[in-house]
Amino acid sequence: xxxxxxxxxxxxxxxxxxxxxxxxxxxxxxxxxxxxxxxxxxxxxxxxxxxxxxxxxxxxxxxxxxxxxxxxxxxxxxxxxxxxxxxxxxxxxxxxxxxxxxxxxxxxxxxxxxxxxxxxxxxxxxxxxxxxxxxxxxxxxxxx
Ligand SMILES: [Zn+2]
Numbered sequence: 001x002x003x004x005x006x007x008x009x010x011x012x013x014x015x016x017x018x019x020x021x022x023x024x025x026x027x028x029x030x031x032x033x034x035x036x037x038x039x040x041x042x043x044x045x046x047x048x049x050x051x052x053x054x055x056x057x058x059x060x061x062x063x064x065x066x067x068x069x070x071x072x073x074x075x076x077x078x079x080x081x082x083x084x085x086x087x088x089x090x091x092x093x094x095x096x097x098x099x100x101x102x103x104x105x106x107x108x109x110x111x112x113x114x115x116x117x118x119x120x121x122x123x124x125x126x127x128x129x130x131x132x133x134x135x136x137x138x139x140x141x142x143x144x
Pocket of ligand 1 (some may be wrong): 065066
């Protein structure tokens with residue numbers, strides 16, 4: 001397993017192993033993004049959510065992976081608290097946008113549309129500690 005990827009819980013680790021078969025393109029995109037995040041920014045990737053059956057979202061179809069965005073309130077101004085727990089690492093907001101730009105050079109959400117007309121492969125959303133980068137691919141990426 002890629003050594004620059006952490007998981008919020010064991011469940012996400014199990015799901016990520018399944019993703020390799022359910023959606024190889026998304027799996028490869030996440031691994032490549034994690035490698036890029038480490039190489040360019042020395043930032044770990046923490047996967048917080050993958051499969052959410054029954055929801056009205058790409059997550060119900062193995063087409064979405066959430067990655068934590070670092071938020072300073074996780075580590076209050078206390079030297080002891082600043083000893084980061086590995087599973088709480090995350091991308092910076094700036095890194096997320098650069099990773100998105102890099103991905104746009106070689107993968108698209110919808111392979112039938114020019115890159116500037118389809119959905120984004122990374123959407124950064126959520127507030128505060130909930131902020132995350134949502135990595136996603138279109139229906140072409142899975143067998144249904
Ligand atoms: Zn998501």
